[in-house]
Amino acid sequence: MVTTREICAVRRDVLGHVGSKWSSLLLTLLDAGPRRYSEIRRSCEISQRMLTLTLRELERDGLIARAAEAGPYGLTPAGRSLVSLIRPLISWSDRHYAQIVESRGRYAGAMTAAAMTASAISDGRDSSAM
Numbered sequence: 001m002v003t004t005r006e007i008c009a010v011r012r013d014v015l016g017h018v019g020s021k022w023s024s025l026l027l028t029l030l031d032a033g034p035r036r037y038s039e040i041r042r043s044c045e046i047s048q049r050m051l052t053l054t055l056r057e058l059e060r061d062g063l064i065a066r067a068a069e070a071g072p073y074g075l076t077p078a079g080r081s082l083v084s085l086i087r088p089l090i091s092w093s094d095r096h097y098a099q100i101v102e103s104r105g106r107y108a109g110a111m112t113a114a115a116m117t118a119s120a121i122s123d124g125r126d127s128s129a130m
Contacts, residue, residue, distance in 0.1 A: 014061060017054070017057045017058075017061075018061075018063070018082065020054070022046060022050055022051075022054045023054055023057070023058060024086050024089075024090075025044055025046075026040065026044075026051075026054055026055065026058065026064075027058070027063065027064075027075065027079055027082060027083050027086060028083055028086060028087070028090065029043055029044065030064060030073060030074060030075050030079070030083075031075060031080070031083045033074070034067075034071075034072035034073060034074035035072050035073060035074075036071075036072045036073070037051070037055070037073070039072075040055075040073065055073060058079070059073075061078075062076055062078050062079075063075070063076060063078055063079035063082060064076060064079050
């Protein structure tokens with residue numbers, strides 16, 4: 001019998017790398033059709049090491065496969081079903097991109113203001129702190 005702890009361990013592992021930006025990017029890239037390592041590398045700004053690690057993880061989990069040792073990588077049926085779940089998330093991020101960028105700008109501005117205030121207080125320049 002499989003324990004809850006074992007199920008959680010597998011879920012944590014799979015979600016940890018499938019939810020990574022590189023895994024999602026590679027899966028959606030391969031949705032257009034099989035590609036060789038060099039094609040994938042040219043298609044996105046990813047280091048050789050990260051590309052190799054990500055491809056290995058996706059292959060290990062049965063989401064991608066290669067027909068031969070040096071052949072192109074392609075999606076498996078499980079990989080295709082995962083891409084069908086990732087695509088709506090990508091669409092959501094595209095629709096909300098401007099709002100997210102605007103919010104990040106406001107947050108960065110607030111953090112900068114808070115840091116300046118904290119610096120002024122620690123230097124004894126803020127009279128309201130006395």
